[in-house]
Amino acid sequence: MAENQHFASIIRAYDEYRAWGLAKADRLERHYGKLSDADRAVMRVDNKVAGMRAAVEQNARVIAQLVAPHRASVPAGDDPRVQVAMPQPDGSTRFVPTSRTDYVPESDLEKVQSTLKQFVREWGAEGRAERESAHGPVLDALRKEFPQPEGVRVLLPGAGLGRLVWEVAMAGYVAQGCEFSYFMLIAADFLMNRLGAAQETVTLHPWALQTCNAVSAADQLRPAVAPEVPPSDLPEESNLSMCAGDFLEVYRDSEAAWEALVTLFFVDTAHDPSEYVRAAWRMIADGGVWINMGPLLWHFHDMPGEVSIELTWQELRSLIVACGFVFEREEWCRCSYTCNPQSLYQMQYNCIFFVARRPPRQPADGSEP
Structure with missing residues (x-):
């Protein structure tokens, strides 16, 4: 059971890469928004952010190929039997359902x-x-x-x-x-x-x-x-x-x-x-x-x-x-x-x-x- 839960947490982390990477590009874009239009234009930072998003999408496509054969072994939905491992501050690990995507650890x-x-x-x-x-x-x-x-x-x-x-x-x-x-x-x-x-x-x-x-x-x-x-x-x-x-x-x-x-x-x-x-x-x-x-x-x-x-x-x-x-x-x-x-x-x-x-x-x- 623990082995299945651990494996599910790995697949979930791979699945969350796209959202995680795009969120990093979004953060950078928000911060670049504090620059003047002239500064953004001369540095072409908007082009860089667009390139980051495109790169994350390409990485996510490769990851999708990578995990595809293994997905059948991880039931979808709120099945409480299939959970991700969530490290706790005291060093212990708590499992939560895979559908709760906000619980994918940053470390994963x-x-x-x-x-x-x-x-x-x-x-x-x-x-x-x-x-x-x-x-x-x-x-x-x-x-x-x-x-x-x-x-x-x-x-x-x-x-x-x-x-x-x-x-x-x-x-x-x-x-x-x-x-x-x-x-x-x-x-x-x-x-x-x-x-x-x-x-x-x-x-x-x-x-x-x-x-x-x-x-x-x-x-x-x-x-x-x-x-x-x-x-x-x-x-x-x-x-x-x-x-x-x-x-x-x-x-x-x-x-x-x-x-x-x-x-x-x-x-x-x-x-x-x-x-x-x-x-x-x-x-x-x-x-x-x-x-x-x-x-x-x-x-x-x-x-x-x-x-x-x-x-x-x-x-x-x-x-x-x-x-x-x-x-x-x-x-x-x-x-x-x-x-x-x-x-x-x-x-x-x-x-x-x-x-x-x-x-x-x-x-x-x-x-x-």
């Missing part, structure tokens, strides 16, 4: 917007630089560790829209992605299965509502096309799969099942990072490796009611070593994440990139951490 609408930007990061031409800085070292390390990819099993939790999983499978490895967020899973299905099978693309305007630090209206409203390469280019003999669910729950019985664990911008999604470390130790095969790239922006650090064990890199590193891993590479890499490459504001993370090996298991009478 921001996640829709982030998903649109993720289209570019993972599958758009403008995301190529981000992919090269983040995916590049990971793929190079994987090829160095396993130059013969046949039969090498690679697990990638936090798979997002599936691009890195796809690249690992393209390189000949047995690649499995795992993703918890329904926002991402629905979009990944759309990109990799539906668009991929038809070899089609969609046009989005991911920066249309980003009104700060824009160089020009043209930059703010520019389109992006995804996917830049057809996901169906994957060779027929490739082995790629995606799994939906929480990493710790889905793989709780997985032992020595993977030659490589690849965590990209993922470790800091943990409530308790020690659980991730011990899961990695358990599931990686003897002599296998853990390849990581990402910052430590602990996702739950500012969420009321959520457990959040926030560690420094040295603290996390000591935990990884105590568990038994042996660090073979440890470097710092500058990476951005869903950054607008033409914005006046450019933010990068100083990511920790490491390769840590899992030594052979102890004999049956030995003990593990």
Whole structure:
């Protein structure tokens, strides 16, 4: 029941994007109304607002395609069995009927917007630089560790829209992605299965509502096309799969099942990072490796009611070593994440990139951490 309610809340957030985006354009138009006619004319701000509305409408059309196959699983109307999750100030969650559209949390609408930007990061031409800085070292390390990819099993939790999983499978490895967020899973299905099978693309305007630090209206409203390469280019003999669910729950019985664990911008999604470390130790095969790239922006650090064990890199590193891993590479890499490459504001993370090996298991009478 809770799973259905949560899924309904995701669909509702996607459905509300259009009204939410148009409301932002309306707000800007009202404020521009305080300018003189002459000032508005010289800056052509009325044209920009019209362009924002057109961009939101186009994004909404893509979103409608994205959610269409999933809509049948969410009954319409005031059915009290189908509700959206509404966070409360004390950190608890209260469910209300889906038809009460004013209860869609702002945070969920921001996640829709982030998903649109993720289209570019993972599958758009403008995301190529981000992919090269983040995916590049990971793929190079994987090829160095396993130059013969046949039969090498690679697990990638936090798979997002599936691009890195796809690249690992393209390189000949047995690649499995795992993703918890329904926002991402629905979009990944759309990109990799539906668009991929038809070899089609969609046009989005991911920066249309980003009104700060824009160089020009043209930059703010520019389109992006995804996917830049057809996901169906994957060779027929490739082995790629995606799994939906929480990493710790889905793989709780997985032992020595993977030659490589690849965590990209993922470790800091943990409530308790020690659980991730011990899961990695358990599931990686003897002599296998853990390849990581990402910052430590602990996702739950500012969420009321959520457990959040926030560690420094040295603290996390000591935990990884105590568990038994042996660090073979440890470097710092500058990476951005869903950054607008033409914005006046450019933010990068100083990511920790490491390769840590899992030594052979102890004999049956030995003990593990």
